[in-house]
Each structure stands twice: as structure tokens, then as C-alpha cells.
Amino acid sequence: MSPIASSTPAASAGWIRVLRRRFPAFESLWLEFPDNVFLIACDRDGEFLLADCNPAQQAFIGLPAAATQGKRVRDLVAEPYRETVLERYRQCVATGKPLIYEESGTVEGGGAVHYWMTLLVPALGADGRVEFILGVSRDVTALHQAEEVLRRANEELEQRVAMRTAELEAANARLRQIAMYDALTGVFSRAHFFEQGRDAFRLSGERDEPLAVLMLDIDHFKRINDRWGHAAGDDVLRMVGAKLAALFGAGDLIGRCGGEEFAVILPGGSAGQACELANQVCEAIRSHAFIWQGVRIPCSVSIGAAERQPGDDTLEALLHRADLALLQVKAGGRDGYRLATEPAPAAAAGLPG
Numbered sequence: 218m219s220p221i222a223s224s225t226p227a228a229s230a231g232w233i234r235v236l237r238r239r240f241p242a243f244e245s246l247w248l249e250f251p252d253n254v255f256l257i258a259c260d261r262d263g264e265f266l267l268a269d270c271n272p273a274q275q276a277f278i279g280l281p282a283a284a285t286q287g288k289r290v291r292d293l294v295a296e297p298y299r300e301t302v303l304e305r306y307r308q309c310v311a312t313g314k315p316l317i318y319e320e321s322g323t324v325e326g327g328g329a330v331h332y333w334m335t336l337l338v339p340a341l342g343a344d345g346r347v348e349f350i351l352g353v354s355r356d357v358t359a360l361h362q363a364e365e366v367l368r369r370a371n372e373e374l375e376q377r378v379a380m381r382t383a384e385l386e387a388a389n390a391r392l393r394q395i396a397m398y399d400a401l402t403g404v405f406s407r408a409h410f411f412e413q414g415r416d417a418f419r420l421s422g423e424r425d426e427p428l429a430v431l432m433l434d435i436d437h438f439k440r441i442n443d444r445w446g447h448a449a450g451d452d453v454l455r456m457v458g459a460k461l462a463a464l465f466g467a468g469d470l471i472g473r474c475g476g477e478e479f480a481v482i483l484p485g486g487s488a489g490q491a492c493e494l495a496n497q498v499c500e501a502i503r504s505h506a507f508i509w510q511g512v513r514i515p516c517s518v519s520i521g522a523a524e525r526q527p528g529d530d531t532l533e534a535l536l537h538r539a540d541l542a543l544l545q546v547k548a549g550g551r552d553g554y555r556l557a558t559e560p561a562p563a564a565a566a567g568l569p570g
């Protein structure tokens with residue numbers, strides 16, 4: 218039978234003193250052990266008494282041994298930690314099993330809060346009741362503080378990473394925007410226009426839906442540049458971009474294909490609709506009073522229109538037919554539109570003669 222288990226609280230403390238006297242090694246261990254060691258007597262009323270503790274524990278309490286031995290734990294541990302400590306002891310008593318946990322607290326009378334890693338080992342009496350709890354507490358305050366510093370540093374790092382990610386996402390969005398739109402006119406850039414246009418062309422084939430295109434070129438644009446300067450030319454380009462944006466629907470694709478060349482794709486559009494819209498564009502630009510430095514500069518455009526036909530295997534082929542129609546408008550005096558002829562049948566095109 219364990220002498221601890223058979224003792225009363227007071228006798229148990231005495232027993233530890235006996236052990237310390239009889240076994241020099243135990244005495245050294247008790248005196249030199251850097252962690253706090255304490256013996257708690259559990260009385261039958263559910264009260265916990267500090268039966269004994271080693272010098273490390275005594276130093277933390279900060280009172281002479283005579284002032285703490287046999288004292289109720291509730292009178293030694295400060296609020297708000299008291300109830301937590303007592304609850305751990307109750308848990309150890311209830312389960313009759315060792316318990317290991319981290320806790321924080323300070324002694325009655327104040328002082329800095331310490332963090333502890335505590336092990337409680339119950340000692341049973343003859344009747345199976347937990348009579349004592351032998352406890353060892355290691356002060357892990359420094360470790361806890363280091364963890365806290367690390368946690369804050371991590372938090373800060375996460376915030377910085379989140380901020381940087383948001384900045385990069387915004388920059389990427391700006392770059393995408395820059396790549397998608399022509400900076401001067403606001404319509405699609407050539408690359409984005411063709412990317413979107415090829416999708417629309419493929420869909421029209423898959424769904425067997427019509428699709429029409431317009432190729433548009435500003436007339437005598439070089440003359441405008443030469444006479445009024447590049448800034449005036451830029452403003453004309455902006456004006457044409459704005460007119461196109463105003464005249465076409467949300468599903469239509471408008472792109473700037475080169476210097477003063479624009480193209481429009483009308484998904485679902487027929488030849489008739491393309492011609493009607495081309496006419497509207499010519500009319501809108503012809504009648505627009507473009508004033509530069511107090512002088513009106515007459516502007517006009519030439520447009521070639523084409524509707525997708527079975528022989529148009531690619532968007533480029535369709536745009537090419539519209540471009541040929543555009544050249545005919547230029548050759549015929551400009552400021553107007555023309556519908557492209559149908560492509561030559563593929564089989565016939567390959568035959569000589």
C-alpha cells in the first residue's frame with residue numbers, strides 16, 4: 218500500500234519530509250528540481266489543501282512555507298484563475314487518472330501572469346478515493362510569449378501577403394484591361410477583337426446562325442494628320458470609336474485593327490442588317506460636326522460589309538472579303554459602303570479555266 222495513499226494530508230506532508238531525510242537523492246531532487254512540485258491533499262468536503270511544495274513552487278508563491286502549508290488552494294490562487302485550477306483538481310479526482318494541461322495564472326496578491334504545463338497524478342487511498350494529487354508544473358511563459366510573437370508575426374505576414382495579392386490582382390486586372398481595349402478609342406484591341414471574333418465565328422458555325430462583318434477605314438486620314446496635326450487625327454479616331462460604340466449593340470464586337478482601320482462583327486447579323494448599319498455609320502460620321510481649333514474638319518469613312526457564306530472557312534477569310542469591298546468603295550470615291558460578293562465555291566475555285 219502506498220504510504221501516500223494511506224496518509225492524512227498532514228501525515229503525507231510529513232511523509233515527504235521523511236523521504237527527504239532518508240534518501241539524500243530525493244532530498245536533492247526536491248530541492249534542485251527546476252519545475253514546481255506540489256502535493257495537494259483532497260479532503261472529503263471537496264476542499265484542496267497545499268500539503269507541501271518544493272522550493273521552486275515556494276519561490277513562485279512568494280510566501281514562507283509556514284504560511285502556505287496546509288492552506289486551502291482557493292486562498293492561494295488569485296482570481297480569475299482560481300476556479301480553473303480547482304476544476305482541474307476536481308477533474309483529476311473524478312477520473313482518478315493523470316491529467317496534463319496548459320494553464321495560466323498568478324498567485325494571490327498579484328504578479329505577472331505565468332503559463333504552465335502541468336501534470337497531475339492522483340494518489341488513491343485504501344477506499345479507492347483520490348486522497349492526494351502530486352503535481353508538477355513547468356513554467357512555459359517564455360515559450361508562450363515566443364509563440365505569441367510568432368503568431369503576431371504570422372498574422373502580420375498573412376495581412377501583408379493578402380494586401381500584396383490584392384495589389385497584384387488589381388494590377389493584373391488593369392493589365393488585362395489594357396490588353397483588351399485600345400487606349401485611344403476605347404474599342405477592343407486588335408488581339409482581343411480577333412480572340413473574341415474567332416469564338417463568335419465558331420459559334421455561328423456550330424449553331425448555323427448568320428454572322429456579318431464590317432471593315433471600316435477613315436477617308437483621307439493622312440491629310441487630316443498632315444494638315445491639322447497628329448492630335449487632331451487622334452481626336453478623329455476617338456470620335457469614330459465613340460460613334461461605333463453608340464451605334465452597335467452589346468453583343469457586337471468592335472475592334473481597332475490598325476491605324477485608322479476598324480472592324481465590327483455582328484453575331485446573328487445578316488447582309489441586310491450589316492448594310493443598314495454601315496449606312497448609319499457613314500451618315501453619323503459624315504454629319505458629325507467635328508470641330509478642331511474652331512474649324513470644322515469634314516470626316517467620312519468607307520465600309521465594306523460581308524455576310525458569312527458557306528465558303529468562308531475562317532473569320533479572316535470573311536474579313537478579307539469585306540476588305541475587298543472596302544477597297545472598291547475607296548476606288549469608287551469613298552464615303553459609303555458596299556456589300557462583298559459571295560466567295561467562289563471551293564471546288565470551282567480550284568479548277569483551272
Ligand SMILES: Nc1nc2c(ncn2[C@@H]2O[C@H](COP(=O)(O)OP(=O)(O)OP(=O)(O)O)[C@@H](O)[C@H]2O)c(=O)[nH]1
Nearest residue numbers: 434435436437438439440442447448450451476477
Ligand atoms: N493621328 C494618328 N494617325 C495615325 C494613327 N495610326 C495611323 N495613323 C496615320 O493614319 C494615316 C493613314 O494613311 P493612309 O493609309 O495613307 O490612308 P488615308 O490617308 O486615310 O487614305 P485613304 O485610306 O485612301 O482614304 C497615316 O498618316 C498614319 O500615320 C494614330 O494612332 N493616330
